[in-house]
Amino acid sequence: MSISIKNCDLFYGDFHALKGIGRDEGMEISENKVTAFIGPSGCGKSTFIRVFNRMNDLIQNCKITGEITIDGQNIYEKSTDITQLRKNVGMVFQKPNPFPMSIYDNIAFAPRTYGIKKRAQLDEIVERSLRQAALWDEVSDRLKKSALGLSGGQQQRLCIARTLAAEPKIILMDEPTSALDPISTGTIEDLIRELKKTYTIVIVTHNMQQATRISDKTAFFLMGEVIEYDKTRQIFSNPKDKRTENYVTGRFG
Amino acid sequence: MPARADYRKKLQNILDNLVIMCRHAEDICEQSVAAFVARDLELAQNVKKIEKTIDKLERKIEKASLRLLVMEHPVASDFHEISVALKIVIDLERIGDQAKDIAKITAQLTDAPVPESIKQMGVIVIHMLKDAVRSYVNRDLELARLLDKTDDKVDAIFDIIMNELAAAIQKNPENSKNALQLIMVAKYLERIGDHAVNIGERVEKLIQGKI
Numbered sequence: 424m425s426i427s428i429k430n431c432d433l434f435y436g437d438f439h440a441l442k443g444i445g446r447d448e449g450m451e452i453s454e455n456k457v458t459a460f461i462g463p464s465g466c467g468k469s470t471f472i473r474v475f476n477r478m479n480d481l482i483q484n485c486k487i488t489g490e491i492t493i494d495g496q497n498i499y500e501k502s503t504d505i506t507q508l509r510k511n512v513g514m515v516f517q518k519p520n521p522f523p524m525s526i527y528d529n530i531a532f533a534p535r536t537y538g539i540k541k542r543a544q545l546d547e548i549v550e551r552s553l554r555q556a557a558l559w560d561e562v563s564d565r566l567k568k569s570a571l572g573l574s575g576g577q578q579q580r581l582c583i584a585r586t587l588a589a590e591p592k593i594i595l596m597d598e599p600t601s602a603l604d605p606i607s608t609g610t611i612e613d614l615i616r617e618l619k620k621t622y623t624i625v626i627v628t629h630n631m632q633q634a635t636r637i638s639d640k641t642a643f644f645l646m647g648e649v650i651e652y653d654k655t656r657q658i659f660s661n662p663k664d665k666r667t668e669n670y671v672t673g674r675f676g
Numbered sequence: 677m678p679a680r681a682d683y684r685k686k687l688q689n690i691l692d693n694l695v696i697m698c699r700h701a702e703d704i705c706e707q708s709v710a711a712f713v714a715r716d717l718e719l720a721q722n723v724k725k726i727e728k729t730i731d732k733l734e735r736k737i738e739k740a741s742l743r744l745l746v747m748e749h750p751v752a753s754d755f756h757e758i759s760v761a762l763k764i765v766i767d768l769e770r771i772g773d774q775a776k777d778i779a780k781i782t783a784q785l786t787d788a789p790v791p792e793s794i795k796q797m798g799v800i801v802i803h804m805l806k807d808a809v810r811s812y813v814n815r816d817l818e819l820a821r822l823l824d825k826t827d828d829k830v831d832a833i834f835d836i837i838m839n840e841l842a843a844a845i846q847k848n849p850e851n852s853k854n855a856l857q858l859i860m861v862a863k864y865l866e867r868i869g870d871h872a873v874n875i876g877e878r879v880e881k882l883i884q885g886k887i
């Protein structure tokens with residue numbers, strides 16, 4: 424599934440956090456690609472990624488205008504089924520946040536809430552999700568053990584597996600490796616490259632090398648605006664906007 | 677203070693050294709041609725010194741550039757600057773070698789006069805190198821592109837020199853050693869011209885931001 428954004432503005436009370444994203448020709452996030460959001464802290468990356476699964480709805484005084492279309496449907500229309508939207512658009516956070524329950528129950532959590540009760544079916548989903556998240560071999564013999572006993576990198580892969588178990592089409596990741604060591608980061612990056620064959624992935628990263636390693640397209644944010652959105656190769660080899668150039672080379676400020 | 681001040685300083689230092697290396701390359705060409713034309717052995721000796729300096733600068737710039745690539749991951753225009761610097765130092769180092777070889781031959785030549793055509797070639801090649809350096813320092817796309825045309829002239833003169841000297845060898849076989857050495861000098865000059873053209877091409881890519 425692709426995402427298209429037309430003239431998106433977002434306010435937290437009086438604060439104008441996103442300013443006219445996709446204002447001219449619109450912004451298109453392509454299917455089966457990895458799209459990276461980069462930019463200085465506080466420029467609105469997390470805010471924007473949360474627009475895609477309406478996570479901002481939970482925030483008081485948050486107002487959003489514009490058109491966000493996923494799979495041909497404007498997700499901010501009244502008729503939108505939010506549960507279905509969140510099923511389609513999964514999210515992985517900066518700090519791994521496994522539930523304090525067994526590895527198995529973590530993964531089975533979403534399918535159970537979507538009404539799957541049969542043990543055999545759940546078993547199958549758990550195994551498939553863990554395999555997809557490249558975690559199965561490491562945990563298959565201790566599915567009943569607490570997820571909190573896993574290492575940080577394993578916990579993050581568990582969270583990815585948990586997201587996959589809901590069978591999403593789009594996966595949003597907000598700095599998913601910033602709390603991990605380089606080896607775990609490498610494993611997650613390999614995993615992301617693998618997952619994009621099946622899913623559309625949007626990732627916020629403050630690690631520019633990570634953006635160059637895994638993303639196909641990159642959007643550079645500055646003070647609530649998308650300054651430049653292009654092929655990652657283009658952004659890091661020959662950006663068009665001076666502000667992008669200054670940011671990626673670290674000349675910012 | 678700008679962000680990544682230390683990184684910017686290191687990058688600037690590499691680029692400053694490259695400009696210094698360019699100046700040495702200009703000097704070594706001028707001095708080797710002058711030494712050759714005037715049979716000035718003292719000047720020829722000085723050429724060897726400059727060549728050593730150029731070599732040292734090449735290693736210094738290369739090391740600092742590679743270190744910057746590994747440690748600081750420069751991107752965008754910074755990356756182009758470093759990758760072009762890494763290539764230009766190779767051209768400059770080769771130019772140094774060729775100038776040194778010209779100086780070496782100076783010491784071995786007899787007193788037979790230097791043909792005007794070789795002198796002319798020397799003048800043009802020195803000009804080319806200066807233009808190449810100027811195009812780099814001033815980011816002058818037009819000047820960079822002009823080098824290719826001048827090089828055609830150099831190649832034409834080189835052909836003339838070859839014919840002249842081949843005829844001289846036939847006429848006067850006992851002078852063939854001298855004539856062959858003159859051909860070598862012409863060939864070295866021609867190669868210096870090629871390196872100047874290379875530098876121009878790299879400047880062109882740098883200005884256009886191409887990888």
Ligand SMILES: Nc1ncnc2c1ncn2[C@@H]1O[C@H](COP(=O)(O)OP(=O)(O)O)[C@@H](O)[C@H]1O
Pocket residue numbers: 435438440462463464465466467468469470471482
């Ligand atoms: N819940 C909120 N209420 C009010 N302001 C917020 C809220 N969340 C974020 N902001 C503000 O919006 C701006 C963008 O924040 P955020 O999207 O988290 O940036 P980033 O992820 O790029 O660091 C910041 O100025 C931040 O202070």
Ligand SMILES: [Mg+2]
Pocket residue numbers: 468469470597627
């Ligand atoms: Mg954020």
